[in-house]
Amino acid sequence: MRGFYVLLAAVGLGGGAWLLYAARHKPEQPTVPVSPAPVAQAGSFRGYTLGSDSAPVHITEYSDFECPFCAAFATVQMPEVRAQLIVPGKLQWRFRDFPLTNHKYSRTAALAAQCGGEQGKFWEMHDQLFFNHQWAQTGKDPTRLFRDFAKTIGLDADRYDACMDSQRYAGRLEESKQEGEAIGVDHTPSFYVDGRAFTPRPTSDAFKALVDSLITHRKR
């Protein structure tokens, strides 16, 4: 009987220690160059980017913040894409909004990300929206939660509120969506590699194979 309680204590303590470790050691996103905060006019804006303008390959993603597949891509594949392709300078990643009409809070989320971008923290807000994607399943108005995200990443709350209230980036979202529709985007996430549609299953391995192949081919 004593052996049983020792085993129970070992499992309990080991598991508790593991949970504590997991809670305290959140993996950090690698540092990559990000595009500067753009001006508010829709016409001149072509989306936020990760990676150098001089990268040999450019990928554009059309995404919807409420879409579960976009969230899965952003949380599972994108960290690998960042580490393996963007950080080494092989790839520049461009994010374009494609808010789907059947998603109730996509536009609110996209505006929140743009308002984060206004203060130089688009990608931080992007990560908050995708890594805490429970909001998309509850059906509840996430406006207050997004404000909490904004505060979590250190945005000036007053500026964020003013930005959201004015909806000053609504035109930018609309233009981004029209741009996507013009080139044939009909689902999210959709990807274009140097302007060509990428149709295989979007995994970091698939992108890595393609980008490496393009770079090798161009060197010849």
Place this chain on the structure above:
Amino acid sequence: MLRRQAIAVLALAGLLVSLYLWLHKLGVIGVLQCGTGGCDTVQASRYAEFLGLPVALWGVAGYALLFGVSLVAVQRPDEPRRRPDAAVAVLASLAFLFTVYLTALELFVIHAFCRWCVGSATIITAIMVLSLAAVGRRR
């Protein structure tokens, strides 16, 4: 007696796995350690909630209950009415059916596998087999 002890240890392991997934859901744990890459797909799907509560929270509650009842069973080896054994068997069977439903969703609807869910499914299957064996043996 060994069966009851094994059930208690397995229930504790299941409780820890569910707690890990629930803490992730709460945002306490950043990224799930998931070799298959399917954990976030499963966790981000609309099936990650059941009756308005996260599935992981149901797991925490279920395993905590199983752990508590199995400890009672360990403490009362000579309980004549076999109530604790029967209670564990009923709870484990219900949890097993729920797990079959969740695994079918992963297979046929979500098309992604979460290794932690598979781990929990293995644990609850083992608990159910052990608990049914314990009940059957005492008849």
